Amino acid sequence: MLLPYTVCLFGHRQIENVIEVETALRNAIEKILSDHEYVEFLIGREGEFDIFAASVIKSIMRNRDTGNCFLTLVMPYLRAGFEKNQAEHEAYYDSVELCEESAAAHPKAAIRIRNRAMVDRSDLCVFYVTHPSGGAYQTMKYVESINRTILRIS
Numbered sequence: 797m798l799l800p801y802t803v804c805l806f807g808h809r810q811i812e813n814v815i816e817v818e819t820a821l822r823n824a825i826e827k828i829l830s831d832h833e834y835v836e837f838l839i840g841r842e843g844e845f846d847i848f849a850a851s852v853i854k855s856i857m858r859n860r861d862t863g864n865c866f867l868t869l870v871m872p873y874l875r876a877g878f879e880k881n882q883a884e885h886e887a888y889y890d891s892v893e894l895c896e897e898s899a900a901a902h903p904k905a906a907i908r909i910r911n912r913a914m915v916d917r918s919d920l921c922v923f924y925v926t927h928p929s930g931g932a933y934q935t936m937k938y939v940e941s942i943n944r945t946i947l948r949i950s
């Protein structure tokens with residue numbers, strides 16, 4: 797069985813220059829897909845960047861129509877409204893999973909724990925970080941501390 801090349805994506809809640817970010821992200825995703833036979837993308841749904849990045853990945857997947865990639869939503873804990881929107885999430889993402897490491901944690905710590913779990917299972921971490929604060933920045937610092945490969949698109 798072919799193991800996927802796993803890529804996690806993180807970014808600030810708000811995107812400052814959407815056109816530049818989309819171009820850089822699209823180019824990065826296209827290169828990753830060209831360089832690897834099978835790719836799994838891991839993403840959260842915590843802010844504008846996460847939703848935007850998922851949209852770019854889905855667009856590329858539709859245009860390439862190669863079936864060599866997979867988009868997984870990784871939730872830090874079961875959210876109150878998830879059951880109401882579960883069918884839509886499962887229709888949009890190829891897979892929806894609950895992060896075991898963070899599921900029982902306090903909600904204030906759960907996102908950080910989930911982010912680290914995503915990093916720990918990834919070969920490459922893609923970041924949209926423009927300022928030294930926030931969860932994406934803290935996750936990037938963690939990635940640097942464990943010498944994991946980083947691709948910054950900012």
